Amino acid sequence: MQINISNLSEGTYSYNFLEDPKNLAIEEVFQGPVAVSVTLEKSLNHLLLSVRASVKGIFICDRCADDFEETIETAFSSVYSWENDETAEEDDDYHIIAHDQNMIDISESVKEYLTIAVPLKHLCRRASCEIPLREAHNEDAIDPRWEKLKELKKQQRQ
Numbered sequence: 386m387q388i389n390i391s392n393l394s395e396g397t398y399s400y401n402f403l404e405d406p407k408n409l410a411i412e413e414v415f416q417g418p419v420a421v422s423v424t425l426e427k428s429l430n431h432l433l434l435s436v437r438a439s440v441k442g443i444f445i446c447d448r449c450a451d452d453f454e455e456t457i458e459t460a461f462s463s464v465y466s467w468e469n470d471e472t473a474e475e476d477d478d479y480h481i482i483a484h485d486q487n488m489i490d491i492s493e494s495v496k497e498y499l500t501i502a503v504p505l506k507h508l509c510r511r512a513s514c515e516i517p518l519r520e521a522h523n524e525d526a527i528d529p530r531w532e533k534l535k536e537l538k539k540q541q542r543q
């Protein structure tokens with residue numbers, strides 16, 4: 386996801402990307418295409434990027450253990466500056482660029498922000514979502530207490 390910044394005059398620009406998660410090496414977590422929209426504000430000494438990204442992933446529900454689809458969204462701002470500001474440290478959101486640099490690549494930032502946007506706990510929020518009753522290993526030796534619980538669950542569903 387590269388943006389050509391050569392010959393940009395001061396002003397506001399928008400860009401949209403639809404990226405294969407494989408190109409960001411996040412295809413193990415996310416399956417859908419990564420949709421990214423960027424608003425770039427160019428001023429004399431820096432570029433301010435406001436980025437929104439979203440992607441679908443298949444996650445395993447922590448309660449019912451079924452897999453389900455969830456859209457992960459993130460939004461962040463990045464500054465790209467031609468001025469080496471002594472007070473600012475270069476980090477994920479502040480980048481120093483050379484005067485002869487024509488392209489900036491936002492792939493790494495998008496990847497990082499999407500990865501940290503994944504919640505630690507996954508809940509499918511389906512009506513049927515419940516902790517599964519443990520299956521008995523041997524049907525003959527089924528614990529009568531489990532049998533009762535199963536009956537109760539059946540009645541609740543009816």
Ligand SMILES: [Zn+2]
Pocket residue numbers: 446447448449450451508509510511514515
């Ligand atoms: Zn669930």
